[in-house]
Amino acid sequence: MTLSSGALSVDSADDLTLGVSLDVATLALVAKTGQITQSEGTRVTVSGATTLDARNAVLTQAGNQFGGLVTIRGTAATVVDQDALSVALDAAGKVSLEAGGTLQVGGRLSGSAGNLEL
Numbered sequence: 001m002t003l004s005s006g007a008l009s010v011d012s013a014d015d016l017t018l019g020v021s022l023d024v025a026t027l028a029l030v031a032k033t034g035q036i037t038q039s040e041g042t043r044v045t046v047s048g049a050t051t052l053d054a055r056n057a058v059l060t061q062a063g064n065q066f067g068g069l070v071t072i073r074g075t076a077a078t079v080v081d082q083d084a085l086s087v088a089l090d091a092a093g094k095v096s097l098e099a100g101g102t103l104q105v106g107g108r109l110s111g112s113a114g115n116l117e118l
Contacts, residue, residue: 002043016054018042026068030054038064052077056093072107089116 002021008028010016015034019042026048029036035056038044043063050070052059057077069086070079076093079085085099089107096117097103109116 018044018059022046027051028053029057031057052079 002023004023006024007026008022008024011030012034014031016029016031016036018038021043023045027044027046028051031054034054035058036052036054037058038061040061042061044059045065046067048068050066050068051073052070053073055075057072057074057079060078060080062080062082064081065083066081066085069088071088071090072079072095073090075091076095077091078096079087080098082100084101084103085097086104087097087106089095089105089109091109092111094115094117095109097105103118105116
């Protein structure tokens with residue numbers, strides 16, 4: 001099942017799990033005290049900007065495709081994109097990024113636990 005939309009914004013007080021595939025123009029996911037995860041077999045396809053704001057964001061399915069800038073806010077994140085990936089960081093923990101094409105990273109990674117893995 002795929003949820004298609006123009007702009008999609010989801011705000012959760014705790015954990016947020018994507019149980020369906022997404023095909024959207026822009027995406028904003030917030031799980032301030034929890035984590036953002038993706039169920040096995042789902043894909044996230046975003047043609048424009050994406051914002052991930054959580055204690056931990058884990059979007060690691062092979063079919064993910066982020067067409068615009070991905071802004072990561074919070075403590076830690078792991079993001080996989082089958083094509084090029086452009087990321088703006090505002091994180092304080094371990095960030096792992098994997099792209100099937102060009103990878104562009106900007107922003108800041110702070111704190112004693114800050115670690116960037118490409």
